[in-house]
Amino acid sequence: MKISKIHTFPITLTVRPEFYIVSSAGAHPISRYVLVAIEADDGQVGWGEATVVPAWSGETQGGALALINDYFAPMLAGRDLDELQSLVKKMDSVIDNPFTKAAVEMAMLDLKGKQERQPIYELLGGAKNELKIPIKFSIGLREPEDTAKIAADKVNQGFTAIKLKVGPDSEKDLARVKAVREAIGPNIRLNVDVNGGWSAERAIQEIPRYKNFNLEYVEQPTPRWDIEGLARVRAAVDVPIMADEAVFDFWQAEQVVAKKAADLISIYPGKNGGILKAQKICKLAEDAGIACHLGSNLEWDIGTAAMCHLAAACANVQVNKFPPDILGPLYYALHPRSKAVDFQNGRVFVPQGFGLGIEMTLDEASELTRTTRPHS
Numbered sequence: 001m002k003i004s005k006i007h008t009f010p011i012t013l014t015v016r017p018e019f020y021i022v023s024s025a026g027a028h029p030i031s032r033y034v035l036v037a038i039e040a041d042d043g044q045v046g047w048g049e050a051t052v053v054p055a056w057s058g059e060t061q062g063g064a065l066a067l068i069n070d071y072f073a074p075m076l077a078g079r080d081l082d083e084l085q086s087l088v089k090k091m092d093s094v095i096d097n098p099f100t101k102a103a104v105e106m107a108m109l110d111l112k113g114k115q116e117r118q119p120i121y122e123l124l125g126g127a128k129n130e131l132k133i134p135i136k137f138s139i140g141l142r143e144p145e146d147t148a149k150i151a152a153d154k155v156n157q158g159f160t161a162i163k164l165k166v167g168p169d170s171e172k173d174l175a176r177v178k179a180v181r182e183a184i185g186p187n188i189r190l191n192v193d194v195n196g197g198w199s200a201e202r203a204i205q206e207i208p209r210y211k212n213f214n215l216e217y218v219e220q221p222t223p224r225w226d227i228e229g230l231a232r233v234r235a236a237v238d239v240p241i242m243a244d245e246a247v248f249d250f251w252q253a254e255q256v257v258a259k260k261a262a263d264l265i266s267i268y269p270g271k272n273g274g275i276l277k278a279q280k281i282c283k284l285a286e287d288a289g290i291a292c293h294l295g296s297n298l299e300w301d302i303g304t305a306a307m308c309h310l311a312a313a314c315a316n317v318q319v320n321k322f323p324p325d326i327l328g329p330l331y332y333a334l335h336p337r338s339k340a341v342d343f344q345n346g347r348v349f350v351p352q353g354f355g356l357g358i359e360m361t362l363d364e365a366s367e368l369t370r371t372t373r374p375h376s
Helices: 061-076 081-091 098-116 144-156 170-184 200-213 227-236 250-258 275-287 301-313 362-371
Strands: 003-014 021-023 026-028 030-040 045-052 132-134 137-139 161-165 189-193 241-243 264-267 291-294 342-344 347-349
Touching (some): 030 061, 030 098, 045 061, 045 301, 061 081, 061 098, 081 275, 098 275, 098 301, 132 301, 137 144, 144 161, 144 170, 170 200, 200 227, 227 250, 264 275, 275 291, 291 301
Parallel strands (some): 137 161, 161 189, 241 264
Antiparallel strands (some): 021 026, 030 045
């Protein structure tokens, strides 16, 4: 099966206002995407999604469109999907741009799964986790009372884990966590995400203040570039530390492991430049005795399906101990018409079918481009 054409579709979705995310990394009121459709010479189409946030990965909708249309499409045209591994490596002739690369790889894997009549998790070596995955719900920097209400509602809906954004305001952060712990009770998993908003010194001061709230872990307390600071924090506090923004690339994961900077590493296809690269980081962490977790950039259904397949295929993504952030579609009212990701009672179901297991058409994607806000 050869690649005959690559189509791109910019779409923009508004986050449901009741779940609008604000964190130390900034506000997230809308989400911009580039959907990628790779068409094969037999007419089959594979789908991918670039979830682009400039403050997160440096990528923009316009930049992703240009990179795919001007570089990756000519690079991949006429190539055989049996070369998938080498094609993924070839894209690394362009540096950075992880979410854009992930979208193209995602589409190739979707097409490969359709060609071989297998779900992607089978292409990755088979399911190591159950196909019904417990997930956590993430809540931004809201007032304590509002945050506690959302958390309690989600627990009543079946969620067994809650994540809270903290960082800018020490006293309000503490009040927010206290209100949520009181609202959800002692048995629901609770963690906080600083999004790199503290220095190492401040993290060492702040984290012990949360001792009474039985935190599962603290996510990315220090800036992404400060792996040594992250290691100092981990050595100084009793709460487990997760590395998220610190690990985009494999070499960064190697540094986190070498410096003993984290108890957990957050992986996901977009941030790590693709499903295959995320799986490689997961294996590195497993060999080092470090568990992995799946984070999120509020992916839409296509990117979320890729996350599901990665979680299913990686035993070291310890979904029952550390429920992942596979939750993006819950923040939007719009979904693929024919088949979207299924969420029920605080669980996500790994899509079944060949490839990603998500159904889209070129016409539907074109309509989305027309009816959602244009890229900027």
